[in-house]
Amino acid sequence: MNQQVTRQILWNVPPAFIIIMYALLGLLIVAFLQAGMYWYRRITLGASEDRFDQLARRAFLALRDAAGQGFVVRERWGWMHYTFYTAFIGLTIGTTIVLINSDLRELASLFGYHFYFYNGEFYLFFKAFMDTFFLMLIGGVIAAAARRFLTRPRPLAPPPGDRMLDNLENYLGYWYPLLMLVLVGITGLMLEGARINATHPNFTEWAYVGRRLGRLEGALGAGPTYHRWLWLVHVILVYGLLFAFPFSKLRHFLLAPVNLFFRNLGPRGRLKPIKDFETAETFGVSQVEQYSWKQLLDMSTCLECGRCTINCPTATTDKALNPKNLVITQREHLLAKSPYLLAARANGTADNGEAPAPPQGSLAAADMITQVATEQAVWDCTNCGWCEEGCPVGIEHIQRIDDMRRHLVLMESRFPQEATSAFKGIEVQGNPWGIAQEKRAEWADGLDIPVMAELEDPADIDVMYWVGCAGSYDERNQRVSRSFAGLMKQAGVRFAILGTQEMCTGDPARRLGNEYLYATMATQNLETINQYKPRRIVTQCPHCYHNLKKEYPDFGEVGYEVVHEAEFIDELIRAGRLRPRKEIARRVTYHDPCFMARHDRKWNSARRALGAIPGAELADVEQSRNRTYCCGAGGGCMWKEEVGPHRINAVRFDQLTAAKPETVATGCPFCMTMMTDAMKAKSLEDTMEVRDLSELVAESAGVSTR
Amino acid sequence: MKILVPLKRVPDPATTIRILADGTGIATDNVKWVINPFDEIAIEEALRIKERLKTGEVVLLTIGQSNWQEQLRTGLAMGADRAKLVVNDQPLDTLAIARVIAKIVAEEQPQLVILGKQAIDDDSNQVGQMLAELLGWPQATFASKVDIEGERCTVIREVDGGLETVAFPLPAVITTDLRLNEPRYASLPGIMKARKKELKEIPIGSLGLDLTPKLKIKELKAPPKRQAGRKVGSVEELVKLLHEEAKLI
Numbered sequence: 001m002n003q004q005v006t007r008q009i010l011w012n013v014p015p016a017f018i019i020i021m022y023a024l025l026g027l028l029i030v031a032f033l034q035a036g037m038y039w040y041r042r043i044t045l046g047a048s049e050d051r052f053d054q055l056a057r058r059a060f061l062a063l064r065d066a067a068g069q070g071f072v073v074r075e076r077w078g079w080m081h082y083t084f085y086t087a088f089i090g091l092t093i094g095t096t097i098v099l100i101n102s103d104l105r106e107l108a109s110l111f112g113y114h115f116y117f118y119n120g121e122f123y124l125f126f127k128a129f130m131d132t133f134f135l136m137l138i139g140g141v142i143a144a145a146a147r148r149f150l151t152r153p154r155p156l157a158p159p160p161g162d163r164m165l166d167n168l169e170n171y172l173g174y175w176y177p178l179l180m181l182v183l184v185g186i187t188g189l190m191l192e193g194a195r196i197n198a199t200h201p202n203f204t205e206w207a208y209v210g211r212r213l214g215r216l217e218g219a220l221g222a223g224p225t226y227h228r229w230l231w232l233v234h235v236i237l238v239y240g241l242l243f244a245f246p247f248s249k250l251r252h253f254l255l256a257p258v259n260l261f262f263r264n265l266g267p268r269g270r271l272k273p274i275k276d277f278e279t280a281e282t283f284g285v286s287q288v289e290q291y292s293w294k295q296l297l298d299m300s301t302c303l304e305c306g307r308c309t310i311n312c313p314t315a316t317t318d319k320a321l322n323p324k325n326l327v328i329t330q331r332e333h334l335l336a337k338s339p340y341l342l343a344a345r346a347n348g349t350a351d352n353g354e355a356p357a358p359p360q361g362s363l364a365a366a367d368m369i370t371q372v373a374t375e376q377a378v379w380d381c382t383n384c385g386w387c388e389e390g391c392p393v394g395i396e397h398i399q400r401i402d403d404m405r406r407h408l409v410l411m412e413s414r415f416p417q418e419a420t421s422a423f424k425g426i427e428v429q430g431n432p433w434g435i436a437q438e439k440r441a442e443w444a445d446g447l448d449i450p451v452m453a454e455l456e457d458p459a460d461i462d463v464m465y466w467v468g469c470a471g472s473y474d475e476r477n478q479r480v481s482r483s484f485a486g487l488m489k490q491a492g493v494r495f496a497i498l499g500t501q502e503m504c505t506g507d508p509a510r511r512l513g514n515e516y517l518y519a520t521m522a523t524q525n526l527e528t529i530n531q532y533k534p535r536r537i538v539t540q541c542p543h544c545y546h547n548l549k550k551e552y553p554d555f556g557e558v559g560y561e562v563v564h565e566a567e568f569i570d571e572l573i574r575a576g577r578l579r580p581r582k583e584i585a586r587r588v589t590y591h592d593p594c595f596m597a598r599h600d601r602k603w604n605s606a607r608r609a610l611g612a613i614p615g616a617e618l619a620d621v622e623q624s625r626n627r628t629y630c631c632g633a634g635g636g637c638m639w640k641e642e643v644g645p646h647r648i649n650a651v652r653f654d655q656l657t658a659a660k661p662e663t664v665a666t667g668c669p670f671c672m673t674m675m676t677d678a679m680k681a682k683s684l685e686d687t688m689e690v691r692d693l694s695e696l697v698a699e700s701a702g703v704s705t706r
Numbered sequence: 707m708k709i710l711v712p713l714k715r716v717p718d719p720a721t722t723i724r725i726l727a728d729g730t731g732i733a734t735d736n737v738k739w740v741i742n743p744f745d746e747i748a749i750e751e752a753l754r755i756k757e758r759l760k761t762g763e764v765v766l767l768t769i770g771q772s773n774w775q776e777q778l779r780t781g782l783a784m785g786a787d788r789a790k791l792v793v794n795d796q797p798l799d800t801l802a803i804a805r806v807i808a809k810i811v812a813e814e815q816p817q818l819v820i821l822g823k824q825a826i827d828d829d830s831n832q833v834g835q836m837l838a839e840l841l842g843w844p845q846a847t848f849a850s851k852v853d854i855e856g857e858r859c860t861v862i863r864e865v866d867g868g869l870e871t872v873a874f875p876l877p878a879v880i881t882t883d884l885r886l887n888e889p890r891y892a893s894l895p896g897i898m899k900a901r902k903k904e905l906k907e908i909p910i911g912s913l914g915l916d917l918t919p920k921l922k923i924k925e926l927k928a929p930p931k932r933q934a935g936r937k938v939g940s941v942e943e944l945v946k947l948l949h950e951e952a953k954l955i
Contacts, residue, residue: 283894410894420891428718428738436720438736500736516894 005203006119009102011195012224017232024239035246039255039300042338045345046293051262062261071392075307077147078392084140084181090133091188094126124206131192131209137185145178155306155324163329163363163372165336172248180241187234193217194227252303256393259301262294263394267550269385269599271402274515284406284513288334288368289341291400298395299331308387308397311623313630314380317651319644321380323387323397326373330400333372336364369404376643378404379416383511383635384594389626405513419512422639426517430503431469432639441499443471443478449485451499452532462494463568464534464560466548468541469504470669476676477540477669483698484540484565490703491577495538501528505547512636522547522555533559540565540694542595542668543634549600564596565694566667570605573612573697580700583615589661590618590693591652591675592628593668601626606667606693613700619659629655633670653678657688664690707762707854707876709752710816711786712807713745715770715777716827729925741777744822747882750889751852752820753785759854763787765814769794769806775905782900783892789903794910799921804836809913811841816877818859823848823881834881844874847881 010018065071069085072078101118108115118126148156164170193214196204204211217226244250274283285291308323309315315322340358358364366372378401387397408414425434441451449465452458465488471481488495506521529537537560539545549562563571572578590606597603603625611618623629632648642648653675656664664679666672675690717723718738726733741749749766756762766781766789768774778789792806811819824831838845846852846861850869853860854876863870864883892900910917938944948954 277894278898281895409891413891413893413896415891417888420888423891425720428740429720434718434720436718436722437738438722516897 005121006123007195007199007201009098009118011199012228013231014228017228017235020232021235024235028239028242031243032246035251039251041342042334043293043296043300045289045334045338045341046291046296047289049292049294051294054265058261058263058265061263062257065260065392065394066257074390074392075310080140080143080147082140083136084144087133087136087140087185088181090129091137094130094133097126124203127207127210131189131207134185134189135209138182138189141178141182141185145175145182148174148178155309156304157306159304159325159328163332163366165332165363167335169248169251172244174249177241177244177248177250180237180244183237184234184241187230187237189213190217191227191230191234194222194230197222198224198227249303252301252393255297255301256303259297260394262297264396268388268601269383269398269546269595270550270554271399271510273519273551273554274406277516277519282407283410283515284408285400285403286367286369286407286411288330288337288372291403295396295400295403296334298400299327299334301393302327302331302395303393304328305392307390307392308395310390311386311627311629312390313382313384313386313632313648313651314377314644317644317646317648319380320374320376321378321401326377326401327395327397329372330368333363333366333368336362336366340364369408373404375408375414378408379640380637380643381635382594382630382632382637382648384630385598386594386630389598402511402513405511406515407513409513410516415512416640418640419636422508422512422636423514423517426504426506426509426521430521431473432504432508433469433473435473437503438500440467440472440502441497443467443473443481444485444497444499447482447485450496451501452496452534453499453501455496455532458496458532458534460494461496461534463488463536463538463563464529464532465495465497466537466539466541466544467497467502468539468544468669470673471540472502474669474673477672477692480540480669480672480692480695483692483703484694486703487569487572487578487694487698487701488538490701491572493572493577498528503528505544505552507543507547508636508639510547510551511634512639519555522552526552526556526558529560530557536560537562538565538568539563540667540669540692542593542600543670546595546599564602564605564667565692566596566606566609567602569694569697570609573609578697578701580613580697582700582702584613584696584700585615585617586662587617587619587660588663588665588696589621589656589659590624590665590667591631591656591671592624593666593671594628594630594634596667597624597628598626606665609697610665610693613696616696616700619661621655621659623652623655631668631671631674633674638670638673647678647681649674649678650681653682657684662688663696664688665693665696666690667693707755707759707818708765708814708816709755709762709818709820710765710767710807710811710814711745711748711752711781712767712769712803712810712819712821712833713749713777713781714742714768714822714825714827715739715774716742716825719743719826723928725926725928729927730923731926739777741780742822742825742827744824744826744882744884746781746822746889747884747886748820748822748880749781749784749786750887751849751880751882752818753890754887755818755852755854756785765790765816767792767807767810769798769803769910771795772907778905779900780892782903782905783897784890785892785896787903789905791905791907792910792913793907796910796917797919797923798917799919800830800832801836801920802915802917804833804840805915805917806910806913807833807837808840809915811837818854818876819843819879820852821879821881823883834879838879841877841879843878845879845881846872846874848883849880850883850885852880852886 069082072081101116105116189209190213192207192210194217196211197214197218245253306324312323340356343356369375381401383398421434422432425432429437467481470477503525504521506518510518537548545562545564552558588610590610592603610616629652630648631652664675666675672692679685679688679690718740721737724733752764756764764786766778766786768778769792772793774791778791782789821834834847846863848864849861850864851862857876859876859878860873861880
């Protein structure tokens, strides 16, 4: 019985058709190889970068996130993609099984291997699965097409036309791959139906779609001839789809796993240091080929889904920077410029001016920073990290933008005028406000806080308190420092500050592209810290936290652990050393700082600490935790004017008010400033307040900050 | 065109100035030093003139101790071509400074000397004027715009109540006001190149000048601390206090 439950593969298909099928397959392989070389040559125009460590882990993560579609389904509509992606993979595996049981079987039998498993119960299940996959493919693609062409959500807005190439890929766009996918699905089902209708097997229940379709086709007069020609149409459509993979936006199907394989496995949010200031001749990136090959691979992989823009503080406030448009236009520029770069490389004439030059005014000849990216876009970025959080294929945006900033600052000294005073302030007085270094510890006057340099034995302390520039100099944030210090005192923590020895970590300088100043500050601070060898450092500033923890190891020996105030307070409460007893009957929403939540995946301790306050009612907004929205101050934007029609902090404050809070709690001095400004700009200060979480816990624990 | 820019090292404006107990000077521990901001504007203007004319040389000069090199290097990093440091550790008054500069001008023969209208430490506002007198050159002080065409220079000056435009032939002395320009931030290649640029130290004694001060600082005093304000209950009370205590009305 089992022997009969099968079908004759390639039934009713004349040999000529089969020859066409295999000829196209051969052509397809050539096309894939050719396209592979095309992209390989372009990507390897980039500078070297080591992404070949931890190969096994890379392979596992690439497979998990590409085949598993984990990043894709983070957004609701990602399930559409999941549906037709799974269907496509399933159908490909199915076709391979058919191939194995037909031509490969014959080939194997020549060598004495005999097998055939396209029969029996397997065959029946197979039929049911294939019909299901066909339905998923058709349904998923129609839904995706409807979203793309009918509802047109903002992330799918087209990139700037003046910087897009007039090539096959852009011509095919997304309509072509989607059309092919759906046609392949429909003709596949029709073909199965036509065969069932023509051969009338008595075990068709499992092909639950095909048999119904077959009955319909039969009623319309279909026979073996119809089946034969439909087969050819289906095969041609399949190749129409397959050929689109290397030459259309479908390229991401092939490159996304590669890009995910080579993704950044280092600490999140970390920037690459410049190792050699003395002998290097250029710093940062002004020419597309100065990017690393991984950064060029990023551009090549982008599939233009626009997820990087969903929570992007600049794209959503209509600023010049739209991370999707940036990466796309940079890729188009790379593609336009690459023939000249490749020719120069081939001739070895890159330096003697004999290489062919791109025509004036062309995209190839455009200046990458000023014309492709635009300078304003380069300066807009707040480094909040949403784009990298949202990207399903592991594209790294921040470093790519910061590299251009480095070029502008270090090579051309061209940057927003306002940043000069921050740079000079850091250089001369060790803080971006440029307030006297000797006033750094004035916030602590009268609090009797020990200073590291005056301790008999620096090992006597539990934790070194790194106050940060804002906590030291900004009046509002000085109050936060006082309440946090008061909290630690009440909990019996033995701590000390560096006092006037503490300097800016250099973060504003680095994020604004001034890597030279940053390296100076990092080296200097590490020297100071290592004098005392603290075991632990606590800070209320997520930017200081990030630098001390993740960036400083590039500049010297780091023998300490860093904790954010939220973690530390949570730890003290859980250990029973701090008891928030006083009721604060307010509705509180926590604004997650990007450098804690997004770049460091930490959002629970702040909520636990706030949750320990009796009476406090915590309410989260949609844009919280790793989906938090920037306050507008990151990426050095605290130190320059915001340009554009809408203010980031105002947009963020509106999001927060959706939770109807009476108190907006923060864990970052710059978020504090931005949220307070937004609250005042909306004249809400009579009904609302912005407070640091340490202030709320301090109030509840009865800590005196006077 | 060769341009000489004399500059002075001053405490960073953000630094709290503390007077020594005996009133003879200021405490220099913990003081962060910078180029006098008006002199920095002078360097920037000199560089812009050189860039506009696409030719010339910008020479920096300072009179102080060896560690004033740091400020000269900063100026070189901005783009100046070379620097001279007249090494001195004796107190000099403004006329002595002007004499030293005049001597260097005689050696260097620049067509233009640009310097800050005053240094923000003692706010004397004298050196530029004295220098012009010693050299017998035209001077344009408090410049907010400088135009050079051939051997002729036009300067817009910021004077009380308005702007004054003066024109004069070169060589000349110009002192800068705040709004003349925004000084550039040195690029990294600039900083690297500055390390290799010529910086010549000249002992002040070798100049053969009589620099005996005609002016002696007798005492420095910190300004009185501001008194806390007072809230008054009524207009009548305010008028009474202004009349009887403040004696203003």
